[in-house]
Amino acid sequence: MPFAAEALPWYALLLLVAAIAGELVLRWLHLPRLFGWIATGVLMGPQVGGVLTERMLFEMRGVLDVAIGVVLFQLGQRVDLGWLRRNPSLLATSVLESSLAFAAMFAVLLLIGVPSLLAALAAAIGIATGPAVVLSLTRELRAQGQVTERMLLLTSLNCVYAFVVVNILLAWLHQEYSNDWASIFGHPLYLIFGSLLLALVFALATLVLLTLLGRRAEAQFIAVVALVVTAVYTASALKLSIVLVLLGYGVIARAFDTRRRFASLSFGSIGQILLVLLFAITAATLDLDLVPGGAAAGAVLVAARYAGKTVGVFALAPASGLSMRKASLVSLTLMPMSGVALILVHDMSALFPGLGSTLASVVVSAIVMLELLGPAAAYFALVRSGETDQTGS
Amino acid sequence: MNTRDCDLTRAASDMLALIEKKPHPGEIKPEITESMIEISTGVHARHDTLLAELLEIRAIVVAASDRLNVRVAGGGAHPFQHWSDRRIFDKPRFKHVSQLYGYLAKQFTVFGQHIHVGCADGDDALYLLHAFSRYLPQFIALSASSPFYQGVDTAFDSSRLNAVFAFPLSGRAPFALKWSEFTAYVERMSVSGIVESMKDFYWDVRPKPEFGTIEVRVCDTPLTVERAAALAAYAQAICRWLLVERPDRISEDNYLAYTYNRFQACRFGLEGEVIDPIAGVRRTIAEDVAATLQAVSVHARELDCEAPLQLLGRIARDGNDARWMREAFADGGSLADLVWQQGERFRGAG
Numbered sequence: 001m002p003f004a005a006e007a008l009p010w011y012a013l014l015l016l017v018a019a020i021a022g023e024l025v026l027r028w029l030h031l032p033r034l035f036g037w038i039a040t041g042v043l044m045g046p047q048v049g050g051v052l053t054e055r056m057l058f059e060m061r062g063v064l065d066v067a068i069g070v071v072l073f074q075l076g077q078r079v080d081l082g083w084l085r086r087n088p089s090l091l092a093t094s095v096l097e098s099s100l101a102f103a104a105m106f107a108v109l110l111l112i113g114v115p116s117l118l119a120a121l122a123a124a125i126g127i128a129t130g131p132a133v134v135l136s137l138t139r140e141l142r143a144q145g146q147v148t149e150r151m152l153l154l155t156s157l158n159c160v161y162a163f164v165v166v167n168i169l170l171a172w173l174h175q176e177y178s179n180d181w182a183s184i185f186g187h188p189l190y191l192i193f194g195s196l197l198l199a200l201v202f203a204l205a206t207l208v209l210l211t212l213l214g215r216r217a218e219a220q221f222i223a224v225v226a227l228v229v230t231a232v233y234t235a236s237a238l239k240l241s242i243v244l245v246l247l248g249y250g251v252i253a254r255a256f257d258t259r260r261r262f263a264s265l266s267f268g269s270i271g272q273i274l275l276v277l278l279f280a281i282t283a284a285t286l287d288l289d290l291v292p293g294g295a296a297a298g299a300v301l302v303a304a305r306y307a308g309k310t311v312g313v314f315a316l317a318p319a320s321g322l323s324m325r326k327a328s329l330v331s332l333t334l335m336p337m338s339g340v341a342l343i344l345v346h347d348m349s350a351l352f353p354g355l356g357s358t359l360a361s362v363v364v365s366a367i368v369m370l371e372l373l374g375p376a377a378a379y380f381a382l383v384r385s386g387e388t389d390q391t392g393s
Numbered sequence: 394m395n396t397r398d399c400d401l402t403r404a405a406s407d408m409l410a411l412i413e414k415k416p417h418p419g420e421i422k423p424e425i426t427e428s429m430i431e432i433s434t435g436v437h438a439r440h441d442t443l444l445a446e447l448l449e450i451r452a453i454v455v456a457a458s459d460r461l462n463v464r465v466a467g468g469g470a471h472p473f474q475h476w477s478d479r480r481i482f483d484k485p486r487f488k489h490v491s492q493l494y495g496y497l498a499k500q501f502t503v504f505g506q507h508i509h510v511g512c513a514d515g516d517d518a519l520y521l522l523h524a525f526s527r528y529l530p531q532f533i534a535l536s537a538s539s540p541f542y543q544g545v546d547t548a549f550d551s552s553r554l555n556a557v558f559a560f561p562l563s564g565r566a567p568f569a570l571k572w573s574e575f576t577a578y579v580e581r582m583s584v585s586g587i588v589e590s591m592k593d594f595y596w597d598v599r600p601k602p603e604f605g606t607i608e609v610r611v612c613d614t615p616l617t618v619e620r621a622a623a624l625a626a627y628a629q630a631i632c633r634w635l636l637v638e639r640p641d642r643i644s645e646d647n648y649l650a651y652t653y654n655r656f657q658a659c660r661f662g663l664e665g666e667v668i669d670p671i672a673g674v675r676r677t678i679a680e681d682v683a684a685t686l687q688a689v690s691v692h693a694r695e696l697d698c699e700a701p702l703q704l705l706g707r708i709a710r711d712g713n714d715a716r717w718m719r720e721a722f723a724d725g726g727s728l729a730d731l732v733w734q735q736g737e738r739f740r741g742a743g
Binding site: 077078080082083086087144145146149214215254259260261320321323328386387 | 395396397398399402403404407410411427457458461462480483504633726727729730733
């Protein structure tokens with residue numbers, strides 16, 4: 001992944017335009033900045049404005065991986081595994097909303113004639129809620145409370161489920177191409193356990209480093225940024241999963257942080273810059289050409305996914321101590337779907353060039369629709385929950 | 394607090410919704426911001442029944458907090474929360490107070506323990522109110538648990554009371570020994586439009602005619618419910634002693650050293666110095682506690698609360714919660730870690 005120096009001015013331009021657009025959206029429309037970032041990406045992308053070409057976007061992929069890595073790490077840090085133990089209904093909620101969303105999407109895709117294995121793959125990709133959207137909204141709105149916390153927890157868990165299911169299905173696909181059992185079973189196992197092991201190594205290394213550095217926020221910050229970037233590159237060099245490694249890294253680091261050394265750590269303005277790039281580049285990468293063909297199927301897919309997640313969240317709301325009103329808000333926050341899904345689609349098309357395109361048109365259509373609808377729904381839900389700064393006095 | 398960085402979070406309404414579903418002793422109510430709840434017990438004549446009720450309420454609160462992934466702790470103030478982050482609980486009276494006092498209302502995200510002591514009539518209540526004021530520094534020092542405020546060590550053992558003093562109607566009640574004189578005063582204040590009701594006075598000790606009690610309001614919320622119950626038992630024992638033996642003659646002179654003593658207690662805790670201008674005594678608050686414990690010992694035996702008073706005697710010798718917090722901070726190195734440990738102590742685990 002070359003970080004081409006000649007691309008730097010384009011990053012700067014993209015950042016500048018996105019930053020201005022973000023502020024305009026905030027000031028005039030009173031909406032979160034990320035809508036401005038997304039709009040900037042779409043408008044500057046190869047298919048609309050053409051300021052950014054396909055080649056540039058390809059070169060930016062390295063930064064995209066780092067940005068997603070940082071997002072997932074931060075998300076992981078916000079997840080408290082102890083909470084699942086203290087409130088087991090939450091784990092059940094997460095499994096249920098993911099399975100129902102999967103089942104609903106799978107059924108819809110089968111009905112419109114997608115081959116079953118492809119349908120399952122697309123449905124598996126749809127399990128994941130967009131981690132960048134939920135993290136960015138949480139930060140910008142300074143949201144805190146039950147809706148926010150559950151959104152973050154359920155998002156991290158469904159990203160993991162999506163990843164695991166997709167890889168199991170990919171192994172299944174392998175079987176249709178070859179009869180090499182070692183690769184059918186070995187590869188997913190390597191991905192899952194290798195990723196978790198790498199996450200563990202990085203988490204422990206980070207905690208040791210933080211102990212050595214002491215509680216100086218700046219030193220901690222630089223060290224952790226460096227380690228997170230290293231983790232992204234190591235994961236991709238070892239062909240492990242960025243999703244699992246970075247999410248796991250965040251979760252494990254927090255779980256083992258018994259003296260709360262991480263407490264003061266935040267990615268601050270670097271995190272913000274990466275988020276801007278992530279949203280803008282992802283939006284620019286969206287393959288709008290695929291939308292007309294897949295629009296109908298995409299829309300049904302979006303509706304089925306939302307229905308599945310909503311039923312899952314509602315079913316166990318009383319058991320997990322959530323009011324029905326807040327349950328409806330939590331289900332709305334789970335709508336976004338972006339970065340991770342795109343990576344999964346991308347990885348899949350790389351592995352199986354033939355099949356990627358059919359699948360991609362439906363899934364990409366759904367992603368394009370949810371690119372704006374998802375953040376809007378989550379934003380609406382967070383504001384209505386009264387957990388943001390805007391609803392306070 | 395949230396479980397991530399131990400800053401205050403918004404959870405009061407969710408917690409209360411969860412708690413209301415089941416019957417429980419006492420009352421658990423919202424307070425002015427979404428980060429605080431108010432717990433009150435029923436009326437108790439004995440320390441052991443009070444403690445039992447408090448333990449039961451604590452179990453309910455802890456269970457609800459576990460389900461919502463938040464933590465609850467005692468302490469007079471959150472060590473590093475920022476007042477501008479606080480959200481006012483959605484209830485008309487709180488919104489009104491917030492508009493009237495502006496930043497003071499949010500800065501008032503401090504946590505106190507109020508002790509009510511029942512009195513036979515209004516005159517007894519006023520005698521008790523003024524006689525008790527001599528012992529307030531002890532209660533401030535014994536309960537002090539707000540050494541850190543807005544992220545810094547304030548050098549005070551109880552920084553919380555400084556937030557209270559900023560309010561225009563804080564301080565001490567006017568000197569009146571007859572209930573009729575006192576109601577005349579409240580009437581004058583209300584006719585002139587200064588206050589609407591007794592609720593607007595933020596005095597250190599104030600009468601509460603609806604309950605037939607005087608309300609001692611100077612204590613920081615201790616880190617443990619055991620300590621809260623012990624302080625209530627101590628107040629009960631002192632009041633019994635004052636009412637039965639009437640050891641002190643009450644006059645306006647009682648208040649000569651009042652603000653000086655109170656400052657000493659807030660700033661230096663148990664090492665602070667109190668001056669009793671009438672008796673001509675000058676000693677540390679720790680010594681004063683020991684002397685008072687001695688004086689009330691007969692009544693403590695009557696009330697069967699010797700054990701909790703012994704606990705307070707040990708605190709006077711070995712140090713209060715503020716001291717423990719400074720040591721825990723020095724040991725753990727971060728305020729977030731300190732708050733985590735405060736949460737553990739509240740649960741009874743630390």
